[in-house]
Amino acid sequence: MKTKESDTLKFVQQELALHIEAIESTSCGISISDARLPDMPLIYVNKAFSEMSGYLAEDVVGINCRFLQGEHRDQEARHIIRDAVKSGKHCQVLLKNYRKDGTFFWNDLIISPIHDKDGVLTHFVGVQNDVTDREEARRETAAKQIELEKTLATLQETQAMLIHSEKMNALGQMVAGVAHEINNPLAFVASNMHALKGMANDLKSAYQQLSTAVATSNSEDLKAIAVKLNKEADVDFISEDLEDLINSSTDGLKRVKGIVANLRNFSRLDEAEEKVASIKECIESTIEIAGTLAKSEFKIDCKLDNISPIKCRPSELNQVFLNLIMNAAHAVKKDGRLEIIGTETEDILTLKFTDNGSGMDAFTQEKIFNPFFTTKPVGEGTGLGLSIAYKIITDGHKGTISVDSEVDRGTTFTINLPKKQ
Numbered sequence: 001m002k003t004k005e006s007d008t009l010k011f012v013q014q015e016l017a018l019h020i021e022a023i024e025s026t027s028c029g030i031s032i033s034d035a036r037l038p039d040m041p042l043i044y045v046n047k048a049f050s051e052m053s054g055y056l057a058e059d060v061v062g063i064n065c066r067f068l069q070g071e072h073r074d075q076e077a078r079h080i081i082r083d084a085v086k087s088g089k090h091c092q093v094l095l096k097n098y099r100k101d102g103t104f105f106w107n108d109l110i111i112s113p114i115h116d117k118d119g120v121l122t123h124f125v126g127v128q129n130d131v132t133d134r135e136e137a138r139r140e141t142a143a144k145q146i147e148l149e150k151t152l153a154t155l156q157e158t159q160a161m162l163i164h165s166e167k168m169n170a171l172g173q174m175v176a177g178v179a180h181e182i183n184n185p186l187a188f189v190a191s192n193m194h195a196l197k198g199m200a201n202d203l204k205s206a207y208q209q210l211s212t213a214v215a216t217s218n219s220e221d222l223k224a225i226a227v228k229l230n231k232e233a234d235v236d237f238i239s240e241d242l243e244d245l246i247n248s249s250t251d252g253l254k255r256v257k258g259i260v261a262n263l264r265n266f267s268r269l270d271e272a273e274e275k276v277a278s279i280k281e282c283i284e285s286t287i288e289i290a291g292t293l294a295k296s297e298f299k300i301d302c303k304l305d306n307i308s309p310i311k312c313r314p315s316e317l318n319q320v321f322l323n324l325i326m327n328a329a330h331a332v333k334k335d336g337r338l339e340i341i342g343t344e345t346e347d348i349l350t351l352k353f354t355d356n357g358s359g360m361d362a363f364t365q366e367k368i369f370n371p372f373f374t375t376k377p378v379g380e381g382t383g384l385g386l387s388i389a390y391k392i393i394t395d396g397h398k399g400t401i402s403v404d405s406e407v408d409r410g411t412t413f414t415i416n417l418p419k420k421q
Helices: 002-025 047-053 065-069 076-087 132-215 220-233 235-267 279-297 314-331 362-367 385-397
Strands: 029-034 042-045 091-098 104-115 121-130 275-277 298-303 310-312 336-344 348-355 400-406 410-418
Touching: 002 047, 029 047, 047 121, 065 091, 076 091, 076 104, 104 132, 132 220, 132 235, 275 279, 279 298, 279 314, 279 336, 279 348, 298 314, 310 314, 314 336, 314 348, 314 385, 314 410, 362 400, 385 400, 385 410
Parallel strands: 298 336
Antiparallel strands: 029 042, 029 121, 091 104, 104 121, 275 310, 336 348, 348 410, 400 410
């Protein structure tokens, strides 16, 4: 009987020795904490734990393993461990731990509870794996990816700006060219109309004198011929209508001249560099260029009389103003209104573009100045207008542009431009 018990004891001792040897031989760090004692101190660590952390068993047995976290104790993983320990459950986390020499390592930690035969929690076993190389490589890759994404976004934005700049330059050249081509014949026609008006007045005066001479003559035949010709040609009507035609044509020429002036002001190819310019004139000429669409969609009320000229790039600001006006035109519904107000202090000129359109939610306001972001259907917007406006105001003029909007209540864009740059 004793021999059998001795054999059983020997077998158990051999199995226990095998298990201990296996735990000591593994490359994973193994630690055991006593869940029955206050602060759950370590009661065992294997050889791999010591090699991984630099701490020997005699350094750590009897204390809680949180010392491995050093001063870095605000990690999110701590809350996961705390909840698992409190509830006696399994968990796996990634922790930044510190060796005895102060260097860090990334610890892929698995914590599992141990219960006795009655189901009472007695211990926790921790399995540590040093995944520093893998984690650092992952973080480096992630950082490079973020950097590449930023570079790509910058390149896309730069490309968009270049394309837009080329388009606006081409548009400006075309507009200036059209204005020039219209201006030449316009001057010719205006001159001819002035001469025609003088000739018509001379002709009318001569006809009146001739009519008076005929009426005072003694020739009844001559009078009869004059009455007949006047009736057949309807000379009185022609005389009155000719004056109206000339006056209305002259007014039309003045309007065309005004349109040409607005075209020239909008293109401002000679004003690509900074110069002192009237913001009021810039906005008014841009409203004229916005033309039928803007004017048919809403009423524009400008309050800009009391603002001073400032040093700026007029051609670039015209792009910003046109974009804001057209955006408002697309946002408003029936009885639309856009109010443009200018105020100034000693150092800052402020412009507010306020419409009563559909407005924007918080998400849209957050993204509105991002390149390629658009709320318009595919094919109707590039998502570049406001991002380019942002660049022109912030980079080109060292100012600010912001948006304040509420869904179904309208939108206000506020531009602040420094008066001294």
